[in-house]
Amino acid sequence: MINDISFDIKEGAFVGYIGPNGAGKSTTIKLLTGILHPSAGDIRVLDFNPQKDRYQYTYNIGVVFGQRSLLEYDIPVIDSFLLYRAIYELPEKDFQQRLTEFTQLLELDDLLHIPVRKLSLGQRMRCEIVASLLHKPRVIFLDEPTIGLDALSKHEIRNFLRRINQQEKVTIILTTHDMDDIEELCERIIFINVGNIIYDGPLKTLKNNYATHKDVEIVFDNPITVPPPFEPLLKSVDHNIYTFSLERRDTARLIPHLLELGNAKDVSIHEPRLEDVVKIIYSNNSL
Amino acid sequence: MKVSAVKYLVVFAIQVKNLLEYKINIYLKLIRPIIMVAAVGALWLVLFKVTGRDSIGGFTRKSFIIYLLVIRYIAVFSPGGASITEMNEEIRTGDITMRLVKPMHYMVWLFARNLPIPLVSGIAGLLMVTLLAWFFGAPVPTGWSGVLFCLSVTAAIITQYAFYQGLGILSFWIYDVFPIERFYKAVSGLLSGELIPLTIFGAAAQSILQFLPFASLAFIPGGIYVGLFPFSKAIILVVSQFIWAGFFWILVLWSYNRGLKKFEAQGG
Structure with a gap:
């Protein structure tokens, strides 16, 4: 209906x-x-x-x-x-x-x-x-x-x-x-x-309105220790690939600090996929 | 509404091609009426033998066999049975939506689609009835009686198709119409004269039953073929057939339009 x-x-x-x-x-x-x-x-x-x-x-x-x-x-x-x-x-x-x-x-x-x-x-x-x-x-x-x-x-x-x-x-x-x-x-x-x-x-x-975070993926050459201030931002670790979920407004400011956590070989920033945005909307059931 | 006949001719042609993919079905449909006539005819021949009578309900052995053949092939000629199945399936699954988004009338499309088998079976059946009538020496209606017979068969087919379409349209309201179809076939088999000519029921019952719509399907055309009715009465009966046909088609089209408005289109 x-x-x-x-x-x-x-x-x-x-x-x-x-x-x-x-x-x-x-x-x-x-x-x-x-x-x-x-x-x-x-x-x-x-x-x-x-x-x-x-x-x-x-x-x-x-x-x-x-x-x-x-x-x-x-x-x-x-x-x-x-x-x-x-x-x-x-x-x-x-x-x-x-x-x-x-x-x-x-x-x-x-x-x-x-x-x-x-x-x-x-x-x-x-x-x-x-x-x-x-x-x-x-x-x-x-x-x-x-x-x-x-x-x-x-x-x-x-x-x-x-x-x-x-x-x-x-x-x-x-x-x-x-x-x-x-x-x-x-x-x-x-x-x-x-x-x-x-x-x-x-x-x-x-x-832009709904997806408030971006995923930042950093590849280090060795495992690193994530200090307490950054721990809440850590989304996943796969071998030496560390994925952080950052608020859009903080992304540019925080990336240099994250890169200093170890010997960074590569970094990529991912826009949120519509699939993820929609999942959030479905689970919140509102915009 | 602009209606182009060409598109429905193509639907017909495509359906012929579809059917040719399963030729065995066509052969079986051609043969089935003969087996049914043989079964019912055998029962009646036993009855003739047991009673020792030459005529029962105004029918001789020969005229009875011819009557059975005629009404059986009239039923075959009607492009209805398959359309109930198709309509019921399309409405309950929602597949009718694929027809409704095309510039065509669903009922005409269904008719064009269901015509090939009865057309082939009916033509073959007419030839077979004529041959058998000749073989049994039964009178074949000629002249005005022949014209009346053709009109009567036409009215029978139109009415039968209206009944079948009506049953299919019930799918807009009832999920499974097959129990109703079975019930209809049982009632129709009894009251149409398909199994027992209405003359067997006695004069009083016959006088009512012959003017009911069911008689239009078998008893009237079959009776005209074997010369059961005086010419003047045959005219009245054929007129009554067309009145019923008109009435049921108005009902069918009205129901179809109501059904479409009620349609819920199951599934995505």
């Missing part, structure tokens, strides 16, 4: 819509795609009411649900694409042009004539994304598009989505639990919990 949420998204934006399980992410996507009917309120996407104008509206959107399939299970992938050409009434020339382009970008050549049931999850998801984009939608809704995929498949799909977003100025709304997806792709985050929006803004601002 979601309550009294309101937001606008600019054309061409890549927005991450995140929150814990049961927060209302998928419900929002289903409302925006016209599948569910709101009990109150008004939804406008591309000047359509998704529920009342469903038929015409769906020509303009692409939808990928990571846990469901757009493709026909028993027949070759190309037949599903041909089915969508008919369903979206695409001119043959446009269809061939996009199919060729996507086939090259996602290296689908060898997959087109294989029945969907024989594809790996990563291969199938690449095909699912193509099926959702053949008709050149103006808005794409992605619900967990990288769920269960290996690192390489995730990388390929992210690159492809970034390219589509930038080249075609298509608006993308991404729902995922994979914070690397969000971090790599989205400039704006809408954070939802228990049906309410608790943050809506740039990814960077979220991190």
Whole structure:
């Protein structure tokens, strides 16, 4: 269930819509795609009411649900694409042009004539994304598009989505639990919990406001003794690698002191990962 | 709403391709009605023999076998049974969402998808019925009776499909519709004349049962085929069939729209 949420998204934006399980992410996507009917309120996407104008509206959107399939299970992938050409009434020339382009970008050549049931999850998801984009939608809704995929498949799909977003100025709304997806792709985050929006803004601002600490990793050539004043800052020790968690405002001031604790060979400063920020938010349950 | 028939033809063609992946299913569906007719027919032939009568409820041995064949293939012609399974599964798992985000009407899509098997089985069945009717020397309706028979079969298929769609649509409210489907099939088997021609129940019961929607599914078209009704009565019965068909389709479409608004789309 979601309550009294309101937001606008600019054309061409890549927005991450995140929150814990049961927060209302998928419900929002289903409302925006016209599948569910709101009990109150008004939804406008591309000047359509998704529920009342469903038929015409769906020509303009692409939808990928990571846990469901757009493709026909028993027949070759190309037949599903041909089915969508008919369903979206695409001119043959446009269809061939996009199919060729996507086939090259996602290296689908060898997959087109294989029945969907024989594809790996990563291969199938690449095909699912193509099926959702053949008709050149103006808005794409992605619900967990990288769920269960290996690192390489995730990388390929992210690159492809970034390219589509930038080249075609298509608006993308991404729902995922994979914070690397969000971090790599989205400039704006809408954070939802228990049906309410608790943050809506740039990814960077979220991190700056909430992630108050940075990790500083120092490699010493021998084990060192950390004096009492620095002990509370020590986060972990792995062989001669010492990781300290420092407040942002103290980082520059404290690093020289830490380097003097031994013979430092290397030092690196890590920005907090969105994954860690989100964990903190989930555990605190507030912003 | 703009409706393009081409997209549904492609859905149909794709489904044919899907089905050809499992050819054995098609052969079994073609043969199954013959086995069912043989089973029910054997029981009735025993009854004829035991009673020593030439005619029971207005049916001779020959006309009864033809009646059974006709109504069995009408049932096969109806693209409904598979759609209940598919609709129930898609609604309860939430997979229907993948259809609803496409520019197509779900009910028409389902029809196009479920048409190939009954179409093939039905055409093969019609040929088989005609051959067997010729073999048994049963009268094949011609002229206006033939036209009435075709109209009656059409109304039967439309009504049967409406029933099946209605059962599938119940999935919006009931998680598992199969117990209801089984109940419907039991009631329908008895009241449609599929197992026992309604004439067996006696004149009083028949006068009521023949105008109920169930009779539309089997007894009326089967009866017209074997010449059970006078022409004027056959016209009235066919008109009643179309009235029921219209009524149930209005109900089905209304229920579907209500169901969509109630739909909760399980899963992520």
